[in-house]
Amino acid sequence: MADFTRRQLLAAGSAAAVLGLGGVRPAFSQASVDFAGKTVEWWMPFSEGGGSDVWARFFAPYLSKYLPGNPNVVVRNVPGGGSITGSNEFVARARPDGLAILGTSGSTQFPFLLGDPRVRYDYAKLIPVLVSPTGGVCYLPAKFGVKTPAELNKIKDQDLVYGSQGATSLDLVPMLAFRLLGLKVRHVFGMQGRGDGRLAFERGEATIDYQTSSAYLTNVTPLVEAGTAAPMFSWGVLDAQGNVARDPTFPDLPHFVEAYEMMHGKKPSGIEYDAYLAFFGSGFAAQKPCMLPEGTSDDIVATYRKAFADAVADPELQKAKGDVLGDYTQAVGSDIEQLYKVATTIKPEARDWVRNFLNTEYQVKL
Amino acid sequence: MIDVFVTSLQNLLTLHHLSYMMIGVAIGLVVGILPALGGIAGMSLLLPFVYGMEPTAAIAMMVGLLAVIPTSDTFSCILMGIPGSSASQATVLDGFPLARKGEAARALSASFSASMIGGLFGALCLTAIVIVARPLILSFTSAELFMLAIFGLSMVGVLSGSSLAKGVAACALGLAFGAIGTAPANGGERMTFDSLYLMSGLEITIIGLGIFALPEVLDLLRGQTSISSTGKLGQGWLTGVRDTWREKWLTLRCATIGACVGLMPGLGGSVSDWISYGHTVQSAKDKSQFGKGDIRGVIGPEAANNSCAGGNLIPTLLFGIPGSGSMAIFLAAMILIGLQPGPGMADPKRDLDLTYTVVWTLALANVVGTAACIALSPSIARLTTIRFVLFAPFMILIIVFGAFQSTRSFEDILALLVIALTGIFLKRFGWPRPAFLIGFVLAGQVETYFYQAVQFYGYGFPLRPIAVAIALITIASLWFTSRSRQAPKEETVPGGITTDIDFEREEDETAAAKNLWPQVIFTAVTFGFFIFTIAEGAQNSFLDAVFPVSVGIVGLLTAAFVLFWQVRGATGRGPAGTVNFDLDDGASSGSLWRFVGWLVGFVIAIGLLGFTLALVGFFLTFLKVVAKSSWLQASVLTAAAVGLVLVLTSILNMNLPGGLLQHYFYSQLVWPLR
CATH class of the missing domain: 3.40.190.150 (Bordetella uptake gene, domain 1)
Structure with missing residues (x-):
């Protein structure tokens, strides 16, 4: 109740400021x-x-x-x-x-x-x-011979392993992304950070990984130069209209939506994509x-x-x-x-879908 | 390669670099000496200043601090029995009894010289290993790390004292406590009672303070006039150095353990601490004095924790994966000043000289820090001769404040109280607390690495070559342990301070109780807790249930064994044998519970009035009632305590725990009260 009164007072105060000072209000607000x-x-x-x-x-x-x-x-x-x-x-x-x-x-x-x-x-x-x-780049071992996302179909029946921090952590985004792409990825949980996931990749335990931009530049670029890792796509960023666009750090790399198109020949859509987009926005863009x-x-x-x-x-x-x-x-x-x-924000039906997905696939009780 | 060395040496030996290092060393000394403020607090203090500093100066300062903390935190371990940080808990086991025997001086100088040798040896190893560290670290996968964790658990055999069953049960109890919180595999919540606080598990700091420090403080309060039972410091500065020299091979072995464990991301300081303590006990011929003030029990872990701090630097610099909490902040600071750690740090053409500068700064800071600690010791060691009732409220304050550092919530203090009660009973009934700690420290590793190893390599993972090698070492270690457990006992010096590492067997009658019912009740409660662990664990998905259920079953079986013999003894059907142990049976020096009452009162007052007011009330009443101080003395000491806390909170920029008063009148209160 007290809170409400205070809000009313504040609203009244700013309304008064608008009425009284008109056009010069921004200057007034700075000074006050x-x-x-x-x-x-x-x-x-x-x-x-x-x-x-x-x-x-x-x-x-x-x-x-x-x-x-x-x-x-x-x-x-x-x-x-x-x-x-x-x-x-x-x-x-x-x-x-x-x-x-x-x-x-x-x-x-x-x-x-x-x-x-x-x-x-x-x-x-x-x-x-x-x-x-923020952003990140998803990459694969070079030995798979997959050079661009268009060739991802080559490994869509192969079992891939990803070192994850947990089903409800930020690694939910790659989980939804891999699923959307149609890749068969097994998520091994319990990693203490993305660094652990990269270590698992370098040991050959994990066969798909992503790193945030700065960690990718310092730690994965040497692997790419040495010919052991191949970058696939970046998560991308959101432009002012809310569309997914290329990551300014990696302008030559397709973003996730482009990668999906290269692999499947059409844009992603549907409730799974809505869910992905919500968590991608919240977790990266x-x-x-x-x-x-x-x-x-x-x-x-x-x-x-x-x-x-x-x-x-x-x-x-x-x-x-x-x-x-x-x-x-x-x-x-x-x-x-x-x-x-x-x-x-997330659409209620997309939220329900993710909750149900996490519950049935990973026994996450929410 | 040579030019890399030269460049690093040139960087290192500039006045600029050295003076920043000295600043770091000075802050590290202060933070380390103040009990319960460890590397994490020290690094957080530096963090705001680091930003905007010139990179090499910032690094010199931080490394100076990191190097000296494992040395200077020994003060609180030895003089007060409060673990200075999670990586120095084992030092308390023998260091504190030494101080109580009046040998604080000897213990300190032995530990400082061991720290210095450990630190230098660690730096030497790291210099040699940096180039090959990447492939080395990469060759230790989850499978090998799991086997290392099992090796750590096998140390329970060494640290179990008279009853192996109690040792295993205590270890299972530690593992069960470690299983509290979110499970690593599917994220199920176990034993959290739906509380957000327990979701992230119990903090190692709180466990250390509750299991070791508080039981000792409360025990000392009944009767002891000062920490040093003789009221003297002892003349032992040179003796201590000579002790370390005599044990030089032990020092080097433990330094090697520390450096290796530090090198592996994911194991951490407390693991190296306990493994090196276990190794020290295991490799000693006469084990009778461990836990009662054996100087080797100080030398081993202290050598290890300094070299471990160095080892930790390698995964941090080369992989950007912090090996400990303070390394996480070090890493953050590096990113803030524009350095991104990575493979370039081991590349002679890129930043290798920077890595060497860091490693050698560490070595140099170790030497400087040791010298400073030795210089400070005589005055600081005087604390042990102060009338204990005057000193005790400060220790309780420091312990509570230290626990509160973990997540800065009132629940930290409640958790401390519960853990302290557990610690009091473990101590009283002779359940080996080191075994409990080993279990707790390794719980996360055992579960996570087992699950990951199975996921990555299938159930055949123990057959990987390095894993097999570690398994063989573990078996050899267990074999030695079992041989020494059967070895005949030597006569011990009567009147030693009995703590839980008691290698006496049946002939030890001093702690064998006539009335066994208190022990029976405690064992039964533990038995019940294991049933709870199994029940709670089993509600989760298979992957999250395996660990707590297995631990619960092991605990249940061993507790049942202990219970069987104790009930047998209690009902007079036969002797209870080695499981009968009760330090309080027929004790003449007054009850411990009176002081537990004071502690509970303090905690309740915090819950009602908030920290500052509760502190004032607790100090004044305790000093008046228990210490029978004059009003003048009581108010001066209270003011000192409040001043200390307020200075620390304002430097660390934190709010003190609030109570109901703060909850309802937050807006009306001003800073120290809110």
Whole structure:
């Protein structure tokens, strides 16, 4: 009830701002929000040293630089429960004053999309201010003699092995992709990270693998040069209209949808493809959203969106981004809503299909 | 190749590089000395500063820190019985009894010199091995790693003390505790009671603190005036160094174990720690003093954990796969400063010089760190002569705070309480706690690698050549163990501090109880827990059920065996033999439960009022009631404790655990209270 009143007040406040100041409102909103001397806590539901933690820590100094008043931006790790714990705590605790933001990853989005009953956060209510995409490349042992996805039919009856982190982890995306392509892949679970999967591939235990872009460049490119591995396709990225497009890091490599067409001669479609697309968007194309709590005033939201837009445009950030952000376009400003929606929504029938698939094929109880 | 060495040496020996290394060493010393803050906390402290630093400076700083932590965390192991990190739990077993005998000085200097030799030897091995490390690591597949885990489990035979059945049961208990959480194969949840907290399993830190540290603290509280029973530090600095020199081959063997285990991604520091302790006990002729303060029990694991930290660097640098929690942060920091680890790190034409710089920085930092530790020891060791009732609340605070570091939730503290109760009973009834720890540490590896090996290679996986070799080593090791178990016992020095590694057999009457019913009840509860493990495990899909059900059955059988003999003894139908063990039977020094009550009270207060207020209340009442301090002394000590906690939390940027007060009035409270 108190919350509702506060929201009403805030709405009334911003409405008043619009009425009173008309066209100069953006300038007003910038000036009215000042974080001088404050500390912004960037909640991180993962432990120190993970990919998302690195991402937040990379952005933190730039966010501080471009927020009015240059607040101190600190990353606060609240790990546990596969990132559900920290995110639940954020929505229960964080006040909409612009001093607490939440950064999540595909592994936080997946349980939400799958309808895990322990999830108490609702992405539809959080307000995105930055969305960072990522990508990856799927590759095979060169000995199969498959040079392009068009030749994948050669191995469609062969038993392939993939080292997976688990059926409901980010490796759900390759699982759905391989199934869609019609490849016979056995998923060996219990890998501690994609690095383990690559190790299994190098040992010859696994016969199909993918790595995220930076790990692919440093660790798989030498294998490709040595003639032991052959790249097949990238996952691709989503353009502003929400279509799958080629990964800017690998412009010469077909993306998954192209690979499907090369193999099957037609575009993928149907409920399985809908499901794939939802999890691909959430796990790759819009993997890491940064959000403000429900009920944050429009002023603060606009301030944050501008700060992130300025940060991304900063030549210093562009110079330093290296492997942390890769060559991917960071969604900021007005581009954000479309990508955020892709990352955080799924058609109900696609969700039911995935839940049923995981339950019957892998005994996952949700 | 030579030019690579030269370039690395030039990098290493610049003032710039050395001064950053010294900063890392200094922070590592502080973090290591503060109990329960290990490498992960230290690296997280550095992480915000690393960003934007010049790469070689950042690396020098981080490696300096990583090198010194396994050395400096020995202080809390030996002086307080609190494992400084998960990779130094075994040091507590003999190090703490040595401190209680008044030989803290000797134990510290022996362990520091062993650490240094271990670290240097590790660096030497790594220098030689870097070039071939990639194929070497690749040749150890899930099948070989599973066999290594089994080898680790076989150490239970050595560490079981008087009753092998209890040893195996304790190990099964550890394995069952390790099975709590999400299963590796199909992701089924086992024994989680639908709680998010248990979903990711119990943390090794909490297990170490609960099983070793808290039972010792509570035990010390009844009666002991200071940790050192003689109230003295002992004059033993040179003796300790001489001890290490006498055991130089043991030191080198354990350093080799550490480097090898560290090299394998996926095994980790605690595994190397326990395997090297097992090896130390196994290779000793006179085993009677282990667990009661045998200097070799300190030297072995300390040599291993330093070289293991070095070994860990290799998979991190060459494959980008972190070998431990602190390595994960090291890896993250490398990516932040624009270095992506990979095969290029072993390529003489690319970054091999950087790898050598890292390895040698590690060696150099080891030497510097050891020197600093030795210099600091005399003053720090004085802690053991402080009146214990004044010191105990600090230890309890540190243990609780350390446990809370795991996931930073109140559940960490509840888990600590449950584990500590388990630890108290294991200790009291002579269930070997090292066996429990080995089981817990290896549970994940045994299950995951078994499942993966079967998936990759079928059930014939143990026939792979390296796997066969490891199997033969395991069998040889078991054979030696069984021979030494039958060897005649030597007379032991009476009055030794009895802990669970008790190699006495039937003739040991001191711990054999007249009233066996308490033991019977504990064994029956354990029996019940194994039934629960089987029942909970069996609800999952086949792949997720195999491990808990098998462990449960082994535990059930051994517990039944123990129970049979104990009931026999309790009902007077015959002697209970080696399974009869109760440290508390007829104890005269007051009850332990009074102090357990204090601990429970503290935890309840945290749950109601949040950490800061509970801390103030606990300190003031404990110091007034138990230590009978003056108000002045009590308030000064309380202020010191609160100050310590607040400084640490603000540096580590974390919130303290909240209670119901925080839950309902979060918005109205300000920082230290919320």
